[in-house]
Amino acid sequence: MTGEHHSSTHPPLPPTTEEDRFSWLRLLRSRRVGVATFHRLLAEHGTAQNALSALPEVARAAGVDGYETCPAGVVTAEIKAAKAADARLLCLGAPDYPGPLAEIADAPPLLWAIGDTALLSRPMIALVGARNASSLGTRMARALAHDLGSEGFVVVSGLARGVDAAAHLAALKTGTVAVMAGGVDVIYPSENTGLALDIARQGLRISEQPMGLAPMARHFPARNRIISGLVRAVVVVEAAAKSGSLITARDALDQGREVLAVPGHPLDARASGCNMLIRDGAQLVRNAADVIAALPAPAPAPAPARDLLSDLPPPPERRGLRETAALHQEILSRLGPSPTAEDQLIRDLAAPAGQVAPALVDLELDGRISRQAGGLLSLVT
Numbered sequence: 583m584t585g586e587h588h589s590s591t592h593p594p595l596p597p598t599t600e601e602d603r604f605s606w607l608r609l610l611r612s613r614r615v616g617v618a619t620f621h622r623l624l625a626e627h628g629t630a631q632n633a634l635s636a637l638p639e640v641a642r643a644a645g646v647d648g649y650e651t652c653p654a655g656v657v658t659a660e661i662k663a664a665k666a667a668d669a670r671l672l673c674l675g676a677p678d679y680p681g682p683l684a685e686i687a688d689a690p691p692l693l694w695a696i697g698d699t700a701l702l703s704r705p706m707i708a709l710v711g712a713r714n715a716s717s718l719g720t721r722m723a724r725a726l727a728h729d730l731g732s733e734g735f736v737v738v739s740g741l742a743r744g745v746d747a748a749a750h751l752a753a754l755k756t757g758t759v760a761v762m763a764g765g766v767d768v769i770y771p772s773e774n775t776g777l778a779l780d781i782a783r784q785g786l787r788i789s790e791q792p793m794g795l796a797p798m799a800r801h802f803p804a805r806n807r808i809i810s811g812l813v814r815a816v817v818v819v820e821a822a823a824k825s826g827s828l829i830t831a832r833d834a835l836d837q838g839r840e841v842l843a844v845p846g847h848p849l850d851a852r853a854s855g856c857n858m859l860i861r862d863g864a865q866l867v868r869n870a871a872d873v874i875a876a877l878p879a880p881a882p883a884p885a886p887a888r889d890l891l892s893d894l895p896p897p898p899e900r901r902g903l904r905e906t907a908a909l910h911q912e913i914l915s916r917l918g919p920s921p922t923a924e925d926q927l928i929r930d931l932a933a934p935a936g937q938v939a940p941a942l943v944d945l946e947l948d949g950r951i952s953r954q955a956g957g958l959l960s961l962v963t
Contacts, residue, residue, distance in 0.1 A: 594624050594691075596675035603671060604657055605630035610691055611652040611660070611792060612637060617688050624691075663793040667767040669694045672788075678702070686811040686837050690790035694766040697786035701757050706736040707873060708809050708834075710827045711745025711819035712852045719820035719852065722844055723748040726817060729870035731756025738812050740805060741781075745819045745827075747774055754784050759812065762789035763805040764797030806830040807837075814877055815840035817867055821855030824949070828855050831864075835907050840876050842867045858944070863903035909933065909941045914961065917951060921958035 597603045609630045610620050615637075623633035623640070634651050641649030664671065672679045672693040680702040683689055707730055709723055727737045727749040737753035739746040741760040750758045760781050764770055766789035769778040781787055790808065791801060806829050810816050816834040818841070821827035831841050842865040846853020860866050865876040909931075916922070916930055928938050942959065945951045952962050 594621070594675055596673040596679070597630070602630065603673065604654075604661070605634060606673065606692060607660065607671075608652045608654065608657045609633055609637075611657060613649070613652070614641070614646070617690060620691050660793045663767065664694060667696060667793065669696045669766055669793065670699065671695075672699065672702075680812055682706075682813070683808065683811040686807065688807065689811065690808060693788050693790055694793060695786060695788045696766050696782045698757075698784075699786060701736050701759055701786045702812075704736045704757065705734065706738050706759065706813040708738040708813040708816045708830070709745065709749035709819060710739055710806075710809065710816065710830050711821055712825065712827070713742050713744040713746075714852065715744035715748070715820050716850070716852060719745055719844075719846075720748040723819045724752040726819070726867070726870055726873065727752035727758070728756075730873060731758075733870065733874060738809055740802075740809055740826075741770075741774055741778060741787075743771055743773060747777060749819075750777055750781060750785070754780055758785040760785070760787045761805055761809045761812070762787055762791070762797070763801040765789055765791050765793045765795040767793055768796055770797050802826055803829050807833045810834035810837055810839055813839060815842060815873060817873055818843045818856050818859060818864075820844070820846060820852045822851055823854040823858060825855050828859070831859060832907070835904060840865065840878070841903055842873055842876055844868075859903065862906040862944075906941065906944075909937065910945060913938070913941060913945060914950065917959060917961040919960055919963050921954055921960045924957045924959055927959060 597606050609615060609623065612634070615623070623637070624630060627633040627636050637651050638649045672695050674684055674689055674691045678699055679693070709727055711719060711723060715723070723745045731737060731753045736757040736759055737749050738759045738761065739749045741747070741750065741762060750760060758781060760778065762768070762770075766787050769775050778787065788808075790804070791797075803826070806826060810830050810833040813834075816830055816839055818827050818831055834841050841859060843856040843859040844867045845860055846856055848857060865872065867873055912931060913927070916927060924942070928935050931938060942951065942953075946953055950962055952960055954960065
């Protein structure tokens with residue numbers, strides 16, 4: 583029951599009654615209904631209630647017999663738990679739903695929120711990084727969060743230990759949003775309980791997951807797309823070569839957000855991911871001023887017709903990081919489980935070998951392709 587990738591650039595009409603919101607929750611919590619399937623069902627059937635009625639037949643057509651939608655009692659219990667936690671439901675398309683997040687391809691239909699939802703209407707920047715951050719890394723996160731907050735930006739992160747916790751703590755007074763991997767009422771890790779309670783009082787905690795759900799490994803990549811979707815830029819403070827922070831950076835790139843990174847010593851594994859991002863074209867960050875300077879300028883007002891030819895703006899500078907991401911995607915699209923010769927791949931790509939070779943190394947280190955004897959490459963499935 584997986585649907586095609588759905589763009590939420592034009593959000594559905596939000597539910598306007600308690601009954602509608604109940605139906606949205608029940609549809610989204612039904613078995614095998616993810617974000618893409620939710621959007622497809624809503625588009626095809628008009629309302630969540632209609633989609634719920636059609637869902638057993640849709641499942642049967644997909645080869646799933648005996649399908650049952652989410653029991654109403656489960657949703658009733660979730661709403662009761664939300665009231666007990668003082669959580670508020672934000673629905674895609676409603677005025678209080680964060681605008682930038684609504685624009686991403688896989689925007690969450692529903693978010694639970696505890697705290698000050700007015701923060702979602704302010705400009706936001708994400709600070710993410712290593713859980714086992716160095717003292718310099720946490721110091722940098724605190725300085726960036728403090729200074730960005732002083733300039734009016736809300737700091738977004740994931741409430742993890744290390745860089746995330748340092749960023750939230752430094753931005754408590756100016757505004758911070760914690761995006762939770764589990765239920766918005768489930769604090770993880772437990773060592774951040776005090777911080778999470780402070781964020782609920784002074785900032786905002788949000789999650790797309792059901793109330794009371796303990797986070798699992800598969801929830802964190804989904805959480806990361808929300809972090810990047812909320813913001814204008816993602817700053818990676820410390821990150822290993824394979825880390826969740828780099829997943830957030832890739833999400834940000836796919837969503838058209840700015841990606842920036844704090845450099846580190848080449849021999850420090852905690853900085854290898856940041857150094858890779860900078861090598862591939864991410865903006866190097868020394869302070870908050872570097873972050874603000876990298877943000878896209880507001881679109882200028884249209885020039886009078888007589889000035890259009892004489893006052894054309896220069897073409898936008900091509901960003902190496904986006905070019906690298908595009909090359910990665912093109913390589914992956916041309917590879918499959920059956921081995922392909924590297925020289926044949928380079929010819930098919932019609933790209934210089936000097937550009938393709940580093941991209942192949944990146945994908946191999948990322949575990950997405952494998953290299954075999956004789957210069958053969960295959961996709962890791």
